[in-house]
Amino acid sequence: xxxxxxxxxxxxxxxxxxxxxxxxxxxxxxxxxxxxxxxxxxxxxxxxxxxxxxxxxxxxxxxxxxxxxxxxxxxxxxxxxxxxxxxxxxxxxxxxxxxxxxxxxxxxxxxxxxxxxxxxxxxxxxxxxxxxxxxxxxxxxxxxxxxxxxxxxxxxxxxxxxxxxxxxxxxxxxxxxxxxxxxxxxxxxxxxxxxxxxxxxxxxxxxxxxxxxxxxxxxxxxxxxxxxxxxxxxxxxxxxxxxxxxxxxxxxxxxxxxxxxxxxxxxxxxxxxxxxxxxxxxxxxxxxxxxxxxxxxxxxxxxxxxxxxxxxxxxxxxxxxxxxxxxxxxxxxxxxxx
Amino acid sequence: xxxxxxxxxxxxxxxxxxxxxxxxxxxxxxxxxxxxxxxxxxxxxxxxxxxxxxxxxxxxxxxxxxxxxxxxxxxxxxxxxxxxxxxxxxxxxxxxxxxxxxxxxxxxxxxxxxxxxxxxxxxxxxxxxxxxxxxxxxxxxxxxxxxxxxxxxxxxxxxxxxxxxxxxxxxxxxxxxxxxxxxxxxxxxxxxxxxxxxxxxxxxxxxxxxxxxxxxxxxxxxxxxxxxxxxxxxxxxxxxxxxxxxxxxxxxxxxxxxxxxxxxxxxxxxxxxxxxxxxxx
Numbered sequence: 001x002x003x004x005x006x007x008x009x010x011x012x013x014x015x016x017x018x019x020x021x022x023x024x025x026x027x028x029x030x031x032x033x034x035x036x037x038x039x040x041x042x043x044x045x046x047x048x049x050x051x052x053x054x055x056x057x058x059x060x061x062x063x064x065x066x067x068x069x070x071x072x073x074x075x076x077x078x079x080x081x082x083x084x085x086x087x088x089x090x091x092x093x094x095x096x097x098x099x100x101x102x103x104x105x106x107x108x109x110x111x112x113x114x115x116x117x118x119x120x121x122x123x124x125x126x127x128x129x130x131x132x133x134x135x136x137x138x139x140x141x142x143x144x145x146x147x148x149x150x151x152x153x154x155x156x157x158x159x160x161x162x163x164x165x166x167x168x169x170x171x172x173x174x175x176x177x178x179x180x181x182x183x184x185x186x187x188x189x190x191x192x193x194x195x196x197x198x199x200x201x202x203x204x205x206x207x208x209x210x211x212x213x214x215x216x217x218x219x220x221x222x223x224x225x226x227x228x229x230x231x232x233x234x235x236x237x238x239x240x241x242x243x244x245x246x247x248x249x250x251x252x253x254x255x256x257x258x259x260x261x262x263x264x265x266x267x268x269x270x271x272x273x274x275x276x277x278x279x280x281x282x283x284x285x286x287x288x289x290x291x292x293x294x295x296x297x298x299x300x301x302x303x304x305x306x307x308x309x310x311x312x313x314x315x316x317x318x319x320x321x322x323x324x325x326x327x328x329x330x331x332x333x334x335x336x337x338x
Numbered sequence: 339x340x341x342x343x344x345x346x347x348x349x350x351x352x353x354x355x356x357x358x359x360x361x362x363x364x365x366x367x368x369x370x371x372x373x374x375x376x377x378x379x380x381x382x383x384x385x386x387x388x389x390x391x392x393x394x395x396x397x398x399x400x401x402x403x404x405x406x407x408x409x410x411x412x413x414x415x416x417x418x419x420x421x422x423x424x425x426x427x428x429x430x431x432x433x434x435x436x437x438x439x440x441x442x443x444x445x446x447x448x449x450x451x452x453x454x455x456x457x458x459x460x461x462x463x464x465x466x467x468x469x470x471x472x473x474x475x476x477x478x479x480x481x482x483x484x485x486x487x488x489x490x491x492x493x494x495x496x497x498x499x500x501x502x503x504x505x506x507x508x509x510x511x512x513x514x515x516x517x518x519x520x521x522x523x524x525x526x527x528x529x530x531x532x533x534x535x536x537x538x539x540x541x542x543x544x545x546x547x548x549x550x551x552x553x554x555x556x557x558x559x560x561x562x563x564x565x566x567x568x569x570x571x572x573x574x575x576x577x578x579x580x581x582x583x584x585x586x587x588x589x590x591x592x593x594x595x596x597x598x599x600x601x602x603x604x605x606x607x608x609x610x611x612x613x614x615x616x617x618x619x
Contacts, residue, residue, distance in 0.1 A: 038476060059476065062472060065499075065506070067502070069461070069465070069499055070500045072465070073463075073466050073468070073469060073500065074469035074472065074500075075469060077406075077455070077467060077468060078472060080470055081470050082473065082477065083476060083477070100459060101462060105466055109447055109448060
């Protein structure tokens with residue numbers, strides 16, 4: 001989709017703005033065009049940047065204090081009144097502290113509430129484990145009616161925020177805290193919810209990533225192509241739900257090797273969503289999911305955590321090399337030992 | 339405004355019928371949250387028949403007042419009230435609790451006509467009502483938002499989150515009813531989790547708080563009038579009620595939080611309800 005007319009934001013701003021800053025700006029712009037948009041936060045207006053909207057539209061912004069449960073209930077009530085609430089808090093609180101309110105008040109009633117959850121994954125690294133959100137994708141994905149998007153960079157955040165206004169019903173957009181390197185040089189790449197983006201074509205192996213990991217996946221693919229002569233397909237699976245089955249099945253048939261990378265527990269997130277499609281296809285495939293191996297994460301800077309969990313450029317290079325060395329049984333070799 | 343004797347009699351006649359209908363639906367459906375449904379009948383009848391600006395034939399009318407049953411387990415009582423008020427055919431409640439029915443213990447706002455919010459999990463409805471009250475402010479509407487809260491429900495932290503926020507935003511269009519029936523699933527509220535002094539708590543949270551006999555329709559009307567006249571912030575009307583009101587073997591017995599009635603018990607229950615209204619046919 002192309003940007004909504006009247007936006008003053010351009011892709012060049014992505015160089016100097018984080019995902020959250022871009023979101024705050026875009027929401028303020030959208031607020032001018034759509035008087036139904038209201039904003040809510042729980043004492044994180046500044047951190048999540050929804051405060052930018054609040055400064056422009058003080059009568060349409062409600063800070064609910066440090067009370068996330070009530071915030072989601074209030075959002076449901078505002079949506080029932082006919083408004084379009086945007087709710088922002090840290091992902092760890094949106095997906096866990098308040099999840100039953102999100103599930104029962106917003107999703108069960110299929111209300112038009114948009115959740116922009118910041119500080120996703122380990123992006124708030126040095127804040128420590130309490131502020132790392134490594135379960136959110138799994139939790140949100142299991143709730144009916146809601147769509148789940150993890151934009152790769154500020155450009156994609158801008159597009160996702162605009163796109164979510166166009167769909168009816170709850171949408172959860174998980175973004176980072178800062179330091180998200182820019183992936184896109186243009187916003188004219190046909191962003192569409194539920195449709196992954198092929199960042200690079202290739203035939204030997206497919207790397208599927210989401211969020212800030214996409215940048216590293218592209219970098220790693222370039223290194224592997226140059227140094228190992230491997231042809232790597234890179235998919236930016238920005239929408240975790242509904243997952244782009246078609247692109248996964250195509251990658252499965254054409255490359256037969258798939259590896260997923262995500263800033264999330266390997267249980268329940270992107271890797272799980274992709275593996276479900278693969279398993280149901282009935283086709284054999286060499287597959288690995290890389291992320292946080294079902295453990296609580298240590299404190300540290302985000303880049304150190306990404307390195308530790310092998311979801312940065314070096315880690316992706318290493319893991320893809322590992323997968324390429326991994327053989328998978330051909331059907332004729334299957335034995336009945338199980 | 340105060341009730342005339344004629345009005346009072348009419349509303350009590352409706353309340354009597356509703357109590358008996360609740361008994362019938364409980365009998366058909368195999369079981370319901372009958373105790374907390376019977377306790378809230380009187381103020382719900384006053385609201386739906388005297389005060390609320392509603393059009394049951396046009397349930398999504400934008401200018402309507404809204405009522406959120408935060409104590410969502412009163413679903414059977416609410417469904418019977420909505421049917422009697424003309425939102426849908428009472429016959430539909432013959433399928434209450436059945437597979438595929440629009441009606442079950444905790445009502446679904448997407449399926450049950452007239453239900454403003456899906457509730458059932460405690461401590462959610464007041465937040466949704468607050469959202470509607472704030473929505474009215476943004477949209478410049480004069481809707482009144484009524485929220486019916488359970489006393490046991492006040493154990494939930496989220497109730498106090500909403501209470502704090504409603505005072506902060508001075509939602510004069512939000513009026514709460516607290517069905518103070520003194521009983522929870524596991525026993526009397528004060529033995530499970532002390533609530534008193536409950537009126538002082540609401541006052542301390544900035545709500546204009548009144549305590550009334552929740553079965554006296556004159557007191558209910560007076561309290562609503564005062565709450566409607568108070569525009570500076572949210573109001574809470576603590577209705578002192580009896581769980582299972584009208585059915586002698588259920589009254590004040592926490593065992594009747596949820597229960598089923600066979601034909602014999604249902605008849606006994608209805609005879610008891612007749613005794614509550616000796617002046618009515």
